[in-house]
Amino acid sequence: MGWSGSAARLPRVPGTDPPTLSPTVGRRWLAQEIRRLREAAGLKQTDVAKRLRCNPTKITHPESVRTPVGGPDLEVLLPFLGAPAERVEWYLRVCDLAREKGWWDGDRSIPDWFSLYVGLGAGASEIRCWDTGYVTGLFQTAAYATALLDNPGAVEARLRRQEALRRDDPLVVHAILDEAVLCRRIGGAGVMRGRLDHLGALAGLPGITIQVMPFDAGGHRGHLGSCKWLGFPQEGDPGAVYLENQFGGWFLEKPEEVAVFQADFAASAALAPSAEDSAALIAERAEEVR
Template identity: 35%
Template sequence: MKYGPAVRRRKLGAELRALRDRAGLTSGEVAQLVGWHQSKVSRIETGASSAKPADVGVLLDAYEVRDPQRRALFEALAGADGDGAARHQWWHAYKGLLPPEYRDFISLESQACRVRTLETAVVPGLLQTPEYARAVTRAALDGLPEGQVDELVQVRLARQDVLRGDPPLELSAVLDEAVLRRPVGGYGVMGRQLRRLVEVAQLPHVSLQVLPFAAGGHVGLTGPFLIFSFPNIADLDVVVLDHLTSSLYLERKEDLKAYTEAFNSLQEQALSAEDSLEYIAGIGDGA
């Protein structure tokens, strides 16, 4: 979709409908107020049609939503390119390089207040060193010209700014031991990456837990996943499952419940954050 995936379209519609209800207006009254046909209001609220950023701005004005941060989040859900969301749109400079799915993922990540992730193969992108990111990119996209590899690494590093924001993104990650044992880029690169994990894990808004091989079977064996949570808008959590050529977004309440429970279970099976740091440092010393 031009203005974002179905998950954001439906979430945006539901929130706009809630704002209309709180304003005490019917869809017909809103349509008359802004000069639209009632069916347009209904299509936006049900997610049947994409909402252009300008249309969202018109509705927010009608509902007297003035808070700039809240407006920026609504506009970002509609794929805003305007000045109000400019600080969240740095990735547009790489539009010719990044597929729409990746751009949309970055957009969600930039607006999230919390991320919970299970990784079973590689270090989370937000925690990768430049040389580790380069090695992962080369392995995943074999044959890509060196210039494009450089740009993709730049994108990966730019994404990490969310951890230095105000407020910073809250990151909770459970890492399968295989992530730490696989020498991506060679043992020197991996050793420096492990030391980077120990360093970042000491930040108050970052929590890393290791799921050791000794834990045996666990729900995460089905594959990695990520859960985005957002501020200011209720019930906006999204589960993301990454595949080789695309990402799957899950938004149903039952899916969110299942993956939230799975993540909680994995945290219970994993080493504590303190023990995990020692575990990572121990593996790093031997790398």
């Protein structure tokens, strides 16, 4: 059984709450902590390599999301990096959680390059997305996803990702859709009506904000293409921006890069009609295809 999105939690530390943790988010958080501790100690990666008696190329692994550090190496690293003694067990427990398998690991319907996004999305606390071509995956109906993907396994995986909206601490989503997304006919009139009705229903749920950028809005930064920002519950984490094209997906995580996306998204949200007016536009488009 893979990680379901409700069982794994960061161990409790006095004065903190244990946020839900997907293994992928755990690996990301642990990698950030190792890098933070190393930089605070004034050490280079080569210094750490000497302490672990390993090839310098291997020392990039502890600071990598894709190749998590092992428990034995972490036990050696933490004192060397100056981690407080009372936090050592916390870090080791996170290491154990981070090495668990998520339901997306090994799923053949999920490309390797997309698996990282699925894992991070499963443990994100907030997502902000701008979409120009299709309804964002978290908001797709089964019929719409089937028309897009024509792959039952991929459809099942996409619908399973939507479980994040039904967690005990549900994912907060702010989506801005280009009006073209509402008008593009995919799968026939019935599928189109279904997805518009579904969007209308989602728009009324707590934690979900849907805005539609109308054709007459004029020029805006959203014309640069679809993108998503994933926010995480760990304090001080700026989140990550996810971009995708025909060849795969990649992340922008430097604070200055994330800040540009945040500014562009805020400007688009200010330009687009309110969530209430957008819901009215979605309902209007749904009536046109009945």
